[in-house]
Amino acid sequence: MILTLRGKNFLTFPEFYIEFSAGLNAITGESGAGKTVLLRALRAITGKAVSRNVAPGSFVEATFLINKAILARASELGIDFDGEEFLIRVDFHPQKTLYRLNGHIIPKQLVKELLDGHIEIHSQHGSVKLLDPSKHHLILDKAVSNSIIHDYEVKYNQLIAVRKKLGKLHVDPSAIEREKDFIQYQITEIDKARLDPIEDGKIEMRYKKFQNAKILQQTFEILSGMLKDADDSIYAKLSTIIEELNRFRSLGYGDLLEHAQLALEEVGYLHEKLENEMEAFEVDERELVSLEERLNLLQSLKRKYGNTVEEILEMKEELEVKLEELEKLEKNKKELLKIEKELLEDLNELGSRLDYERKEVAKGLYGEVKKHLHDLKMPSAELEFRFFPEASPAAYGTSRVVLYVQTNPGANFMEIGSVASGGELSRIILAIEAAIKDSLDLGTIVFDEIDAGVGARQGHILAEKLNEIAGSTQCIVITHLPQIAEKAKKHFAVIKKATDTFAYSKIVELAGEERKREINDMIGKLGVR
Numbered sequence: 001m002i003l004t005l006r007g008k009n010f011l012t013f014p015e016f017y018i019e020f021s022a023g024l025n026a027i028t029g030e031s032g033a034g035k036t037v038l039l040r041a042l043r044a045i046t047g048k049a050v051s052r053n054v055a056p057g058s059f060v061e062a063t064f065l066i067n068k069a070i071l072a073r074a075s076e077l078g079i080d081f082d083g084e085e086f087l088i089r090v091d092f093h094p095q096k097t098l099y100r101l102n103g104h105i106i107p108k109q110l111v112k113e114l115l116d117g118h119i120e121i122h123s124q125h126g127s128v129k130l131l132d133p134s135k136h137h138l139i140l141d142k143a144v145s146n147s148i149i150h151d152y153e154v155k156y157n158q159l160i161a162v163r164k165k166l167g168k169l170h171v172d173p174s175a176i177e178r179e180k181d182f183i184q185y186q187i188t189e190i191d192k193a194r195l196d197p198i199e200d201g202k203i204e205m206r207y208k209k210f211q212n213a214k215i216l217q218q219t220f221e222i223l224s225g226m227l228k229d230a231d232d233s234i235y236a237k238l239s240t241i242i243e244e245l246n247r248f249r250s251l252g253y254g255d256l257l258e259h260a261q262l263a264l265e266e267v268g269y270l271h272e273k274l275e276n277e278m279e280a281f282e283v284d285e286r287e288l289v290s291l292e293e294r295l296n297l298l299q300s301l302k303r304k305y306g307n308t309v310e311e312i313l314e315m316k317e318e319l320e321v322k323l324e325e326l327e328k329l330e331k332n333k334k335e336l337l338k339i340e341k342e343l344l345e346d347l348n349e350l351g352s353r354l355d356y357e358r359k360e361v362a363k364g365l366y367g368e369v370k371k372h373l374h375d376l377k378m379p380s381a382e383l384e385f386r387f388f389p390e391a392s393p394a395a396y397g398t399s400r401v402v403l404y405v406q407t408n409p410g411a412n413f414m415e416i417g418s419v420a421s422g423g424e425l426s427r428i429i430l431a432i433e434a435a436i437k438d439s440l441d442l443g444t445i446v447f448d449e450i451d452a453g454v455g456a457r458q459g460h461i462l463a464e465k466l467n468e469i470a471g472s473t474q475c476i477v478i479t480h481l482p483q484i485a486e487k488a489k490k491h492f493a494v495i496k497k498a499t500d501t502f503a504y505s506k507i508v509e510l511a512g513e514e515r516k517r518e519i520n521d522m523i524g525k526l527g528v529r
Contacts, residue, residue, distance in 0.1 A: 001065040001443045001474045002119070003085065005045070009058035011037045012505040018492060019509075024470035026485040027478045027507070028518060029494030034505030035478045038494070039121070039448050042476075044090045046119050047099070047112035054092045061089035067443060070118055077113055088115075121446040122429060133415060137401040140358040140365070140385065142436055148357060152350045156395055159343045162336055169333050176326055183323045190305065190316045193297055197309045200298060207291040220278050227271040235271065238264040344393065351398025355387055358401060365435055372431035372465060377458050381428065382406040384413065426450045427462070434465045444474045451481045459483040482522035491515050 005018045012034045029035050041060040044050040064070070066084050074081055079101070088111060089100040099111050141149060228235035238260060245257040298309070305315040362385040373381045383406070387399040394400070404413040407424050416428065430450060451462055463483040466475055470489075477484055485491050491510045496503060510518050 003063040005062045007060040021489045023489040025476045025490045026488035027492045033494040033496040035494045046115045056094045059091045118443045136403045140361045143361045144357045347393040368435035372434045376427040447477045463487045482519045
């Protein structure tokens with residue numbers, strides 16, 4: 001349900017703000033005042049295309065009340081809501097249009113998917129479900145067993161997955177062989193290197209030491225002298241300290257003597273380590289060549305397979321898995337074909353049950369719609385759902401369902417979208433919506449001048465039907481009929497204003513005497529107060 005709609009610099013509106021109520025909301029105003037602009041704002045909020053004439057820097061935004069259906073859809077799309085409401089905002093810029101959900105930029109498609117099935121916008125020549133033949137089955141599915149629909153969807157998704165795997169098997173066999181040979185070559189190349197992350201790390205360190213052997217030798221010789229070899233070495237100084245402290249050991253300085261002796265041992269140990277390390281600086285040319293060859297091999301493998309030895313080994317595992325998949329590909333073909341055949345059999349059986357249930361629902365729906373059409377002064381109109389078997393199971397079933405209508409006795413049945421008269425189409429749509437209102441899970445239905453072509457005599461009936469639907473689903477109706485405006489819980493009027501330089505639109509909520517005057521003006525009682 002839409003709680004609020006707000007905009008700024010949107011087409012003919014410098015700004016607008018509307019607070020809708022549950023139930024029936026009416027929007028009235030003279031032709032050309034800007035009522036359709038509000039429809040465009042609603043279309044923009046739901047992710048549909050808007051006129052390119054929208055001024056840069058303008059925006060529209062709407063607050064929605066969260067219900068179970070929206071919460072479930074959001075969960076499927078990975079959207080988390082905090083609270084009972086959410087806000088969608090559309091900002092129009094010269095090069096792009098930005099969509100925001102609760103302040104966070106999101107793709108336009110995500111907005112469309114979130115609100116699909118939550119808001120329907122009906123215009124004189126367009127309706128989300130009723131005028132789209134690919135969605136006519138959804139009208140019936142409101143009352144069809146959910147278990148059959150669920151089972152069919154599960155099996156169909158499995159069929160798509162199987163066919164996707166089979167599609168890989170249709171690749172040129174020689175291309176698969178070439179890919180297998182190349183992968184095997186890569187695996188063999190890595191295997192021949194006999195990689196060891198620890199040993200190869202030591203080799204790289206050994207080579208670096210060889211590269212810096214001269215400066216290391218010089219540095220370690222200086223350090224060795226400072227520690228022990230020179231006359232004024234640390235070792236010599238510590239020895240003198242020990243001699244002096246030993247003289248006063250009996251006076252309680254034994255602990256100092258021990259620390260000095262430990263320090264001397266540490267200096268001796270460090271000196272020994274340096275001496276041993278200097279022996280390693282003697283470069284063996286054969287070893288150096290061997291190290292260079294190993295490092296060149298490692299660098300070559302790193303350029304191809306990863307930045308480290310660990311990453312190269314991980315790549316080898318991935319290549320082995322890929323090779324195994326390719327080798328199993330043809331082997332799996334027979335099994336996949338068998339599964340495909342079984343799934344097709346299951347889908348055809350479920351599709352037949354689905355067709356049967358849909359036809360039973362259609363029979364019950366005919367009577368309800370016929371009753372509403374009679375109320376709307378179309379007693380001769382007929383409708384029927386026709387089932388066209390598909391050559392292969394489709395996402396919606398094994399038959400394509402199309403709604404056909406006959407507006408007059410003796411006339412040909414035609415698809416509902418082909419009905420020539422806007423007034424007849426409006427009434428047929430309303431009759432169907434009224435018939436299925438109890439099974440609608442929509443949050444909001446928007447009717448754009450659904451009263452077009454409907455005479456004043458049928459106006460009160462049309463208003464009653466809209467009021468019936470509004471009992472369970474929020475309705476926003478752009479209308480010229482006073483009967484509809486009278487039934488509305490909230491009544492808004494779009495007014496066109498003009499200055500010396502430009503014209504603009506504004507919308508106001510009417511109540512009390514203002515509302516009475518507007519309805520009287522709509523009736524034609526100008527001047528009545």
